[in-house]
Amino acid sequence: MAAVTSVTVDGLTLNPAAYRLDSWRGIPRLVRIDGECWPQCQDMNVEPGEVGSFVITYQPGRALPLVGQIAAGEYACEIAKACVGAECALPQQMASLSRNGVDIQMIDPTTVVEDGLTGIQNVDLWIRSVNPARRAQRSRVASVDTYRGRFA
Incomplete structure (x- = not known):
């Protein structure tokens, strides 16, 4: 807030x-x-x-809804695990793996970040739910003619 x-x-x-x-x-x-x-x-x-x-x-800021707080907490925990060298979900680079034919498909972590995501499935699901159009900031219209000051 x-x-x-x-x-x-x-x-x-x-x-x-x-x-x-x-x-x-x-x-x-x-x-x-x-x-x-x-x-x-x-x-x-x-x-x-x-x-x-x-x-x-x-x-600055607005209160984050409970689901967003949970997603932020999960993301923070994964970052903390990575910082101490523990096994973590960062980055989730493997998209698919085939054993006998040896087909491994990896995701470039920079593309995940460029899309405004984290690479952690639950966190990214929440981000996509609140920002499905992947906008960098909220839309707004500003005009110098609309604000008339505060009265009373």
Whole structure:
């Protein structure tokens, strides 16, 4: 879930009670609620923490559904196994094997990653279920004419 960690204006950290994180059409918006206004601009030549600076530290994101958490946990476990040299499911390169005719078909791990997958069957099934069109990011339409600011 998206969260604002801190807001610093002119080198002074604001009290978290001075602002809140709203959502407008699914887009997070930081709203000042202490009666003051946000700076109109900032001096890009000064370091963070100096007069003229305006710094927002945040953590982007949305809550992951339970099935996604399970898939992420399985993926993390396989990476941990690989890091310590234990047997793991990474990478699952063998597609097929024929014994007597000696036909071995391998999958190139780079093609799995290029498709946005991991090579772990359960994890990839979840990825395909939430992103069947294999989009790199969510679709959206933006227009400067649509946002009218926050009222009340």
